[in-house]
Amino acid sequence: MEMKNMQLDTKLIHGGPLLDKCTGSSSIPIYQASTFHQAHFTESQEFTYTRFGNPTRKALEETIACLEFAKYGYAFSSGMAAISAVLLNFSKGDHVILCKDIYGGAYQLVTEMFPKYGIEYSFVDETSLSSWREEIKENTRGIYIETPSNPLLTVTDIRGVVQLAKQHNIMTIIDNTFMTPIYQNPITLGVDIVIHSATKFINGHSDVTAGLVVTSDKEIANMIFKTQKMFGSMLDPYDCWLVLRGIKTMKVRMEKEVENADFIAKELQNHSKVKAVYYPSLANHEGREVHFSQASSGGAVLTFDLGSYENVKDFFANVTIPIVAVSLGGVESILSYPFTMSHAVIPEKERLDLGVTDGLVRLSCGIEDKYDLLNDLVQALDHVKSEVSLQGKIL
Ligand SMILES: Cc1ncc(COP(=O)(O)O)c(C=O)c1O
Incomplete structure (x- = not known):
């Protein structure tokens, strides 16, 4: 052919x-x-x-x-x-x-x-x-x-x-x-x-x-x-x-990873401990229209804001399914902390100006069951002490 x-x-x-x-x-x-x-x-x-x-x-x-x-x-x-x-x-x-x-x-x-x-x-x-x-x-x-x-x-x-x-x-x-x-x-x-x-x-x-x-x-x-x-x-x-x-196997892997990311992004958006979720498929994402005019999915990576380093620490200490690591794109879900990992080389002031704050968490979804993944993230969020005030929440 x-x-x-x-x-x-x-x-x-x-x-x-x-x-x-x-x-x-x-x-x-x-x-x-x-x-x-x-x-x-x-x-x-x-x-x-x-x-x-x-x-x-x-x-x-x-x-x-x-x-x-x-x-x-x-x-x-x-x-x-x-x-x-x-x-x-x-x-x-x-x-x-x-x-x-x-x-x-x-x-x-x-x-x-x-x-x-x-x-x-x-x-x-x-x-x-x-x-x-x-x-x-x-x-x-x-x-x-x-x-x-x-x-x-x-x-x-x-x-x-x-x-x-x-x-x-x-x-x-x-x-x-x-x-x-x-x-x-x-x-x-x-x-x-x-x-x-x-x-x-x-x-x-x-x-x-x-x-x-x-x-x-x-x-x-x-x-x-x-x-x-x-x-x-x-x-x-x-x-x-x-x-x-x-x-x-890239397509079959990615279809599952994207399905998981889409599901998790929508669920986390409504969680009281999550200040903001960044994911191009979300209805409130600023670049959504442009993105879908040039790409055919939101991808398998989402970033969310837990508001502070303390909250991220509590969250990371309690997740059991995603690994906490530099990198993304594996069959296993990977959580990372851009502030000290992928973006640590950018001087702190510039990092903060960019919006890479100490509450940001990046999740690359793997091919695990999406409910297992969500339940794990939610139980880890239960250990986060401070709720995000509604005023602070980006809707
Ligand atoms: C968007 C992007 N480009 C390039 C790189 C660098 O790739 P590598 O780690 O394979 O050198 C990374 C690594 O995280 C990345 O996320």
């Missing part, structure tokens, strides 16, 4: 290479080799050295490109390696605009590395198109977005930003980790480069760190490939194989 006629469920299994060409093996083998024999050493051949290319990595790179409707894909050793490979290709004198609600690691990379290379940057309120527009300067070369954002699930209008960028010949980059290719395909909306932390939903089992980058632009693809080769930040064959395996 031609790829263009395949539904997503079929593409996840047959979109990339499924069988090993040499043996017919039903799983692409782990080509655990650093180098390849060159029978005609003066002639080029497809694989020569794993840092330049490896058959297991190639299978993963073709698969992610196919799922994101892109022409080229690249696999890195982590999401941060992927983000670095893209962002460190800007040059001295360039200016890059980024969303202010951004993953902490990307914030640290920009604020600590860009000045060393003479690259200028600005953070903007990602929810307002005029903020992006007003920040464009003569030397603006890149726009970087995350939508929905981490941890506050704010929404950026992808089409609007792309239109602005195209008017000014600016390259657009998106971190699509939260939505995955299952629910949001930014290349089809005109974005130039899509990045994933495949550590999260794409691999899906909390046992690999990996990053992916896709593009349909040949020039950008060459730049990414060269950077992957020069930085030596490619994903190793074994982890490529694990991610390939994770991809096959």
Whole structure:
């Protein structure tokens, strides 16, 4: 069947290479080799050295490109390696605009590395198109977005930003980790480069760190490939194989995770100990309309506010189903505390200005039974001493 006629469920299994060409093996083998024999050493051949290319990595790179409707894909050793490979290709004198609600690691990379290379940057309120527009300067070369954002699930209008960028010949980059290719395909909306932390939903089992980058632009693809080769930040064959395996079940996993997140978000919204719930499917979410014009689900991550560190402490001490950990996107539910985990690298004042307060809890829903999960969260909330006053509750 031609790829263009395949539904997503079929593409996840047959979109990339499924069988090993040499043996017919039903799983692409782990080509655990650093180098390849060159029978005609003066002639080029497809694989020569794993840092330049490896058959297991190639299978993963073709698969992610196919799922994101892109022409080229690249696999890195982590999401941060992927983000670095893209962002460190800007040059001295360039200016890059980024969303202010951004993953902490990307914030640290920009604020600590860009000045060393003479690259200028600005953070903007990602929810307002005029903020992006007003920040464009003569030397603006890149726009970087995350939508929905981490941890506050704010929404950026992808089409609007792309239109602005195209008017000014600016390259657009998106971190699509939260939505995955299952629910949001930014290349089809005109974005130039899509990045994933495949550590999260794409691999899906909390046992690999990996990053992916896709593009349909040949020039950008060459730049990414060269950077992957020069930085030596490619994903190793074994982890490529694990991610390939994770991809096959990504849709069935994510459907359950999203169902759980949707259910939990709605239930927590009515709980007296919860000050606010941030989740794009909720009727009162500011970016709901824009989000559903560019994505097909609210995702599996929600953030809620318990009002204070003390309340979070009581809550975390009593949950039994979700693990408390950095990360998201596993088959097990994961609770995290952005204030000291994913966003700890952002200076405290800026963190608070962003709304990343000490009462915020992020929940990545796994595939457990949704009532078990809810009952566990509710019994843990019973241990939280202070109720949120109605005046403080964001309805
Ligand atoms: C949205 C987002 N982007 C990028 C990253 C970085 O990915 P990694 O930890 O695989 O380097 C993370 C990690 O939490 C993330 O949440």
